[in-house]
Every structure is written in structure tokens, then in C-alpha cells.
Amino acid sequence: MRIHLFIACYNDTLFPRTGMAVVNLLERLGHEVVFPTSQTCCGQMHYNTGYHAEALPIVQKLLHEFLDAETIVVPSASCVAMMRDHYELMAHNANDLHMMGDVKSFLPRVFEFSELITDKLGLTDVGAYFPHRVTYHPSCHSLRLLNVGDRPMRLLQGVEGLEYTPMEGSDQCCGFGGTFAVKNAEVSSAMLADKIGCVKKSNAEFVAALDNSCLMQIDGGLHREMGSRDRIRPVHLAEILNSTRDNPLTAEALAWEGATA
Amino acid sequence: MTVRVGHTAEKPAFPILAHELLQDDQTRRNVRHATNVIRNKRALRVEEMPDWQDLRTTAHAIKTHTLLHLPHYLEEFERNCIRAGGQVHWARDADEANTIAIQLIQQAAARQSGVKGHAQPSDRPSSPYPSVPAHAEVIKVKTMTSDEIGMNHALEQRGITPWETDLADMIVQMGKDEPSHIVVPALHKNRHQVRELFLQNMGLTELGTEAEDLTGAARHYLRKKFLEVGIGISGANFAIAETGSVCVVESEGNGRMCVTMPKTLITLIGIEKVIPKFDDLEVFLQLLPRSATGERMNPYNSIWTGVTHGDGPQEFHVILLDNGRTRMMANVRERETLNCIRCGACLNQCPVYRETGGHAYGSIYSGPIGAILSPQLNGMKYSRSLPYASSLCGACYEVCPVKINIPETLIHLRGKIVEQDQNTLAGKLSQESMGMKMAAHLFEHPKQYEAAQRLARTGQGLFEKDGKLVNLPGMAAGWTQYRDLRALPKQSFREWWKRSRTNRGDGSNWSGND
Numbered sequence: 163m164r165i166h167l168f169i170a171c172y173n174d175t176l177f178p179r180t181g182m183a184v185v186n187l188l189e190r191l192g193h194e195v196v197f198p199t200s201q202t203c204c205g206q207m208h209y210n211t212g213y214h215a216e217a218l219p220i221v222q223k224l225l226h227e228f229l230d231a232e233t234i235v236v237p238s239a240s241c242v243a244m245m246r247d248h249y250e251l252m253a254h255n256a257n258d259l260h261m262m263g264d265v266k267s268f269l270p271r272v273f274e275f276s277e278l279i280t281d282k283l284g285l286t287d288v289g290a291y292f293p294h295r296v297t298y299h300p301s302c303h304s305l306r307l308l309n310v311g312d313r314p315m316r317l318l319q320g321v322e323g324l325e326y327t328p329m330e331g332s333d334q335c336c337g338f339g340g341t342f343a344v345k346n347a348e349v350s351s352a353m354l355a356d357k358i359g360c361v362k363k364s365n366a367e368f369v370a371a372l373d374n375s376c377l378m379q380i381d382g383g384l385h386r387e388m389g390s391r392d393r394i395r396p397v398h399l400a401e402i403l404n405s406t407r408d409n410p411l412t413a414e415a416l417a418w419e420g421a422t423a
Numbered sequence: 424m425t426v427r428v429g430h431t432a433e434k435p436a437f438p439i440l441a442h443e444l445l446q447d448d449q450t451r452r453n454v455r456h457a458t459n460v461i462r463n464k465r466a467l468r469v470e471e472m473p474d475w476q477d478l479r480t481t482a483h484a485i486k487t488h489t490l491l492h493l494p495h496y497l498e499e500f501e502r503n504c505i506r507a508g509g510q511v512h513w514a515r516d517a518d519e520a521n522t523i524a525i526q527l528i529q530q531a532a533a534r535q536s537g538v539k540g541h542a543q544p545s546d547r548p549s550s551p552y553p554s555v556p557a558h559a560e561v562i563k564v565k566t567m568t569s570d571e572i573g574m575n576h577a578l579e580q581r582g583i584t585p586w587e588t589d590l591a592d593m594i595v596q597m598g599k600d601e602p603s604h605i606v607v608p609a610l611h612k613n614r615h616q617v618r619e620l621f622l623q624n625m626g627l628t629e630l631g632t633e634a635e636d637l638t639g640a641a642r643h644y645l646r647k648k649f650l651e652v653g654i655g656i657s658g659a660n661f662a663i664a665e666t667g668s669v670c671v672v673e674s675e676g677n678g679r680m681c682v683t684m685p686k687t688l689i690t691l692i693g694i695e696k697v698i699p700k701f702d703d704l705e706v707f708l709q710l711l712p713r714s715a716t717g718e719r720m721n722p723y724n725s726i727w728t729g730v731t732h733g734d735g736p737q738e739f740h741v742i743l744l745d746n747g748r749t750r751m752m753a754n755v756r757e758r759e760t761l762n763c764i765r766c767g768a769c770l771n772q773c774p775v776y777r778e779t780g781g782h783a784y785g786s787i788y789s790g791p792i793g794a795i796l797s798p799q800l801n802g803m804k805y806s807r808s809l810p811y812a813s814s815l816c817g818a819c820y821e822v823c824p825v826k827i828n829i830p831e832t833l834i835h836l837r838g839k840i841v842e843q844d845q846n847t848l849a850g851k852l853s854q855e856s857m858g859m860k861m862a863a864h865l866f867e868h869p870k871q872y873e874a875a876q877r878l879a880r881t882g883q884g885l886f887e888k889d890g891k892l893v894n895l896p897g898m899a900a901g902w903t904q905y906r907d908l909r910a911l912p913k914q915s916f917r918e919w920w921k922r923s924r925t926n927r928g929d930g931s932n933w934s935g936n937d
Contacts, residue, residue: 169916169917171866171872173916174876174915174916174917175876175879175911175915175916176909176911176912177912177916178912178914178915178916178918178919179912180916181916181919181920182916182919185920197917197920199869199917199920199921200869201869202865202866202867202869202872203866205866207862208859208862208863209834210815210834210837211837211841211859212810212834212836212837212838212839212840212841212842213838213841213859213863214838214841214842215842216859216860216863217863219863219867220863220866220867223866223867247831248834302814302815302816302817302818303817306816306817306818306820306821307817333818334774335774335814335816335818337774337814338814339813339814339815339816340814340815341811341898342811342813342814342815343901343902344898344899344900344901344902345438345811345898345901346437346438346441346775346811346812347438347901347902347904347905348438348441348442348445348905349438349441349445349775349778349779349783349812350814350905351905351906352445352778352779353774353775353778353814354905354906356774356778378908378909379906381907381909382902382906382907382908382909383905383906383907385891385906385907385909386905386906386907390889390890417890418889418890418891418909418910
């Protein structure tokens with residue numbers, strides 16, 4: 163299958179590892195990955211902060227870039243939620259029939275990462291190997307806006323050697339919330355403190371999610387509290403599924419130190 | 424028209440109030456405990472309902488229909504209320520509603536002065552009442568709407584003493600406090616704090632801390648008021664157009680006393696509270712108690728219609744209040760906010776509310792519903808920080824019994840605020856607006872976006888320490904004040920992609936885990 167990748171701007175800039183894992187995994191499964199290099203952002207940051215006029219051309223640009231794509235994968239649940247919940251409304255508010263047509267054609271072709279693997283590719287076991295204790299943070303947008311349900315759990319169960327450790331209050335927001343994290347930084351970090359308490363109680367080595375944005379929040383809090391050593395490592399689900407016996411993902415690969423040139 | 428919503432006009436922004444409350448460990452513990460108890464009970468009572476989602480959908484449909492035909496149903500309610508012996512008054516804003524209430528109280532008090540006792544047919548319905556008693560009193564049953572219009576303050580200014588009879592409202596009134604929750608106004612106080620308050624205000628020397636001790640003391644204290652005061656003020660959960668009836672649900676029985684014992688009853692109703700038919704209660708009375716307090720049914724459900732000779736209040740007034748509601752009618756997204764039946768489920772579920780409690784919102788309408796209702800009632804003039812007091816986690820929408828899409832409405836209101844701000848020079852030149860404009864420009868121009876990625880990687884050296892970024896400037900300071908931020912990696916995904924695609928032809932090995 164020919165699969166177009168929309169990486170999301172923050173993954174592109176801050177979490178290239180996740181994109182590499184998606185590409186590597188899909189190619190290992192025998193698919194062709196296409197990455198239109200002119201892509202940038204889904205418009206969510208602007209739209210959710212109230213900059214609706216500014217978000218519009220960003221969205222129109224994205225729609226244009228994926229006109230010919232048959233299947234589109236997005237390793238960011240909140241970007242997919244942005245697309246499904248707001249693109250039609252934006253076209254409607256812009257009174258743009260052309261854009262409305264593009265949105266209607268675009269949406270059925272878009273899959274969040276766990277949706278692509280389970281629904282479109284029909285897999286729960288992708289031959290992954292990850293012999294670690296892993297807990298899972300169901301990000302709000304994957305849980306409540308996309309309703310991904312048990313898809314990520316089915317995928318985790320398909321990973322050889324993985325021991326799942328449940329998290330208390332898993333459905334509670336981590337406090338990220340996009341610009342909320344800086345506009346209401348203090349409340350955001352109070353919410354984060356609760357989440358970190360639950361993450362630590364899970365006794366996991368890794369905390370997985372479908373959104374690196376939430377993981378950035380959790381990791382930022384954990385790192386502030388515990389420094390670099392013996393920290394529970396946040397990791398995108400795609401990176402766990404990309405880990406194999408031949409090429410395993412290690413905690414060292416997720417370290418902060420030495421990441422920069 | 425002067426719309427007023429509690430003290431919203433004078434309150435500082437949410438982050439400032441939240442900062443104070445986050446230091447208050449006792450209040451935070453109280454809020455956490457109380458919201459946990461209520462939301463766990465709610466979850467049990469919702470889980471046992473196989474048709475819960477259908478009920479939500481139906482309630483949303485009834486509310487949508489009613490709001491689309493609001494003038495029709497309000498006039499139908501008015502006709503039927505009058506036919507049953509009630510009197511209906513229309514108030515455009517807070518001041519009008521208070522003025523009407525004060526006039527009604529003064530007239531009733533003059534009429535009742537010298538006549539003790541209750542619920543006796545008025546023998547002088549049409550005589551003039553020139554003299555106003557020096558000191559009039561009213562008993563009140565929980566009405567958030569009266570807090571919205573600042574009724575207690577208005578009454579006190581005219582020498583009228585309002586007695587709150589709902590336990591939580593009484594606690595708030597005694598403590599010269601403000602409600603922090605729309606269903607449980609004293610949720611931020613624990614039993615020990617309530618005991619202290621009762622000891623100070625009830626002239627008691629001894630009092631236990633058990634719920635029974637406290638409610639016993641309150642009952643004893645209030646009983647005298649119920650027997651003596653001849654004027655009652657109530658809110659309403661529903662006004663039924665078909666019959667002209669008013670419905671109040673409650674747990675303590677004080678409401679039943681307030682709407683049956685006094686000779687005169689004044690009911691204050693927001694115009695959005697009208698529902699078309701008596702049968703519609705079947706839907707709402709299943710949704711409301713389960714959502715609000717986790718009860719299958721409220722212990723007290725009072726429905727009354729006009730005046731019945733020799734039974735209950737012999738004079739019944741309804742004040743229909745607009746106070747900013749009609750201007751929310753034009754836009755479908757804004758209108759949906761008026762679906763609210765004030766159950767408070769979204770407050771108990773909200774991770775923001777659960778950290779700060781209700782006082783951080785600076786409005787009697789707090790939590791997610793307050794964050795959309797307060798600024799809209801205010802015509803976006805006040806409470807402008809509230810639409811941003813949410814991580815858009817969606818938990819509020821999930822529990823809302825009338826399916827108000829609160830996250831979507833928050834985003835809509837943020838859009839209005841940005842648009843308004845950008846129409847001012849200061850707003851246009853604000854750090855946030857400039858930053859957002861610049862980011863949008865980069866997202867529209869991939870080459871410049873890539874250049875900015877490279878520039879950020881070079882520039883971050885100024886803020887980098889052991890692989891993390893510290894003391895970032897501008898808005899990013901909000902991040903690094905509380906959390907660490909990992910420095911940008913050596914290469915972006917797109918750089919890796921371009922490099923790996925070029926290299927693959929010559930057999931170079933590459934790994935997704937690198």
C-alpha cells in the first residue's frame with residue numbers, strides 16, 4: 163500500500179524519532195511511504211487558540227498537498243481530531259465550497275497511527291519486541307475525540323515481551339492543552355503533577371501514548387523532578403511497534419543528553 | 424440595558440485568581456474530595472441507565488427546539504401561569520429584575536405587616552399599601568440566578584433581609600463568601616470549617632462535626648424563619664409552558680418549605696429554563712439528579728401552578744429574566760449554551776476546576792459551563808480569560824446531560840476574543856498576536872519554516888544546559904518555569920527523510936531508532 167505521511171510540525175521539529183519509526187515500521191510491513199516535503203502544520207495551534215483567520219490558509223495548504231494521497235497516516239491523535247472536528251466547520255465558515263469538497267474527500271483517507279495499523283492494515287501483531295514494563299496514557303483527543311477505544315491496547319498486547327502495567331486515573335488530562343500549557347502554566351503544571359503521580363505509581367519503565375505533545379508535558383515534568391537518571395521514559399506507540407529483536411529500542415536512545423549537536 | 428453577572432466586572436483574570444487558590448491546600452483538598460465523591464456517585468447512577476445516551480440526545484433536541492421557538496413558549500408559559508392565578512413580570516437585566524423584586528416585596532410586606540401566619544387568602548387584594556415596614560425579610564431557596572443579578576445585595580440596600588435556607592447557600596451567606604459551585608455552593612468548605620461558622624453565627628457554645636450535628640443545627644436555626652417570614656423567593660429548574668407550572672428539585676426540603684409556607688412567593692427564572700410540555704420533565708428529571716448529585720431521583724421535587732385558594736402561597740409572581748440571554752440566540756454555537764440545566768457535572772469532571780475550585784473563575788458560574796456562560800452573558804465584555812481556562816480535554820462534553828459541546832464553544836469564544844483584540848492596536852501588537860502571525864506565515868511557507876527550524880536549533884545554544892532548554896523568553900517562559908524542555912534534536916524529521924532517501928540508493932544503512 164502507498165501511504166502518505168503527515169508528520170505534524172512538532173513531531174517534525176522535536177520528535178523526528180517518531181516519524182522515523184512510522185516510516186521504518188510501515189516499510190518493514192511492506193508498504194511504501196510518501197512524505198510530501200512541503201507539508202507543515204494542521205492548523206490546530208492557531209485554531210484552538212482562537213486565531214481562526216490565520217489557521218485557514220494553513221489548512222487549505224495541507225488539503226492541497228494531500229489531494230492525490232490514497233491513505234494518509236498521522237502519528238498525532240490531536241492533529242487528526244483537529245481535522246475531523248474542525249475542517250468542515252472552517253470550510254463552512256469560510257463559505258468556500260471548493261474547500262468543503264476537498265475536506266469531504268480528505269477526511270475518509272486520514273488515519274491516526276493506531277487506526278491505520280488496526281483498521282486499515284488489519285494488524286495487531288506487527289512483529290514487535292519490547293521486553294519492558296509499559297503503561298499507557300490515553301491522550302484526551304485520542305480517547306474522547308477520536309474514540310480510538312482499545313486499538314492501542316490491542317497493539318501493545320501484540321508486542322512480544324511487553325508487560326503492561328495499568329495507570330490509575332489514566333483518562334485524566336495531563337494538563338498540556340496546547341497554548342493552555344503556557345497561558346495557564348501554573349494550573350497546567352498542577353494537573354501535570356497529578357498525572358506524574360499516577361505515572362510513577364504504575365511502576366512502568368516507559369509511558370506510551372499516541373501524542374508526543376502530552377508526552378512532552380509528562381517528560382518535562384518528570385525531568386524537572388527527577389533529572390536525567392532512572393526516569394520513566396515517555397515513548398510514542400509507533401516507536402514501540404518499530405522495536406524488534408534485531409533493532410531494539412533502548413532507554414538510552416530516548417535520553418536527552420547528547421541529543422543535540 | 425445593563426447586564427450584570429455577579430462580580431465578574433471587578434474580578435481579575437483566571438490565571439491570577441488560580442495562582443492564589445493553588446496555594447490554598449485546604450481548599451484544594453476540600454474541592455478534590457467533594458468532586459470525587461459526587462462524580463463517583465454520578466458514574467454509578469449513569470452506568471445503570473441503558474438509555475442514557477438516548478436521554479441526552481432527546482434532552483438536547485427538546486432544548487434546541489425550545490430555544491428556536493423561545494418567544495412562543497415564553498408567551499405560552501405567561502398565559503398559562505396567569506390563567507392559574509400567577510403574575511408574570513419581564514426583566515431585561517439585573518437591575519430591572521431587582522427593582523421588580525423589591526417592589527413586590529415591599530408591597531407584600533406592607534400587606535402582611537400585622538398579619539402573622541401563612542398561606543391565608545389575602546383579604547385585601549386591591550387596597551393601596553402606602554406604608555413600607557421598617558424591616559422586611561424574605562426566605563430564599565437556592566437560586567443561582569439571584570446571585571447572578573446580585574439580588575441579596577440589592578435587597579439589603581433597601582432594608583430587606585434575605586435568609587438563604589439552602590444549607591450550602593446559608594454557609595456561603597454566613598461566611599460572607601461566594602458560591603464556588605453551581606449545585607454545591609459551599610463545596611470548598613469542609614465540615615470543620617462549617618462547624619466554626621455555625622458556632623460564630625448561631626450563638627451556639629457546643630456543636631459536633633458530624634453531618635447530622637451540622638444539619639440539625641441548621642434545621643433548628645432555619646425552622647423559625649420558615650414559620651415567621653411571609654415572603655419566599657425561589658429559583659426554578661424548569662418552567663413548563665403547557666401548564667404554566669414551575670418546578671424546583673432539591674435534596675433538603677427547604678425548597679418545599681419556601682414554596683409552600685410563605686404567603687407570597689416570587690420565583691426568578693432565566694428565560695432559557697422554559698420547556699414546552701409537562702411530559703418533557705420525564706426526560707429532564709431522569710438526567711438532572713443523576714448528573715448533579717448522583718441520585719436516581721431528587722428527594723424533593725416540587726411543581727406548583729399558580730395560586731390555589733387556601734393552600735400554599737396566595738400571591739405568586741414569576742420574574743422572567745433575560746440579562747444577556749437573548750443576545751446569545753443568534754448564533755447556533757452560542758445558543759447551545761442555553762441548554763444548560765445547571766447540574767454541575769462538568770465542574771466535577773473538569774481537571775482544571777478540580778485543581779482550583781470555583782473561585783478562580785471570578786464568576787458564580789464556574790467550571791467549564793461557567794467558562795462559556797459567563798463571558799457570553801456579559802457580551803464578551805468581562806470573564807474574557809475564562810474561555811482559555813481549559814485544556815480542551817473534552818471531559819465536560821462527555822458528561823453533559825444536555826450535550827452542550829463545551830470544548831467547541833470555548834474555541835468559538837476564543838475566536839471572538841482574538842478577533843476583537845486584533846481590532847485594537849494594542850491587541851494587534853501584542854506578543855501573542857505577533858507570534859501567532861509569524862508562525863502562520865512560516866507554516867504557509869515551507870522553505871522559511873525549514874529555515875526557522877535550523878535557526879531555532881542554532882539559537883537554542885543560548886538557553887541550553889545539559890540537553891535541556893532553560894529560562895526561555897516570552898510566552899515559552901510559562902513552559903520552562905514549571906517544566907523542562909528537551910533541546911531540539913540534531914536533525915528534523917524532514918532533514919532525516921531527505922538524507923535517507925538520497926542515501927538509500929547507495930546502500931547506506933539507516934535505522935528508525937537512531
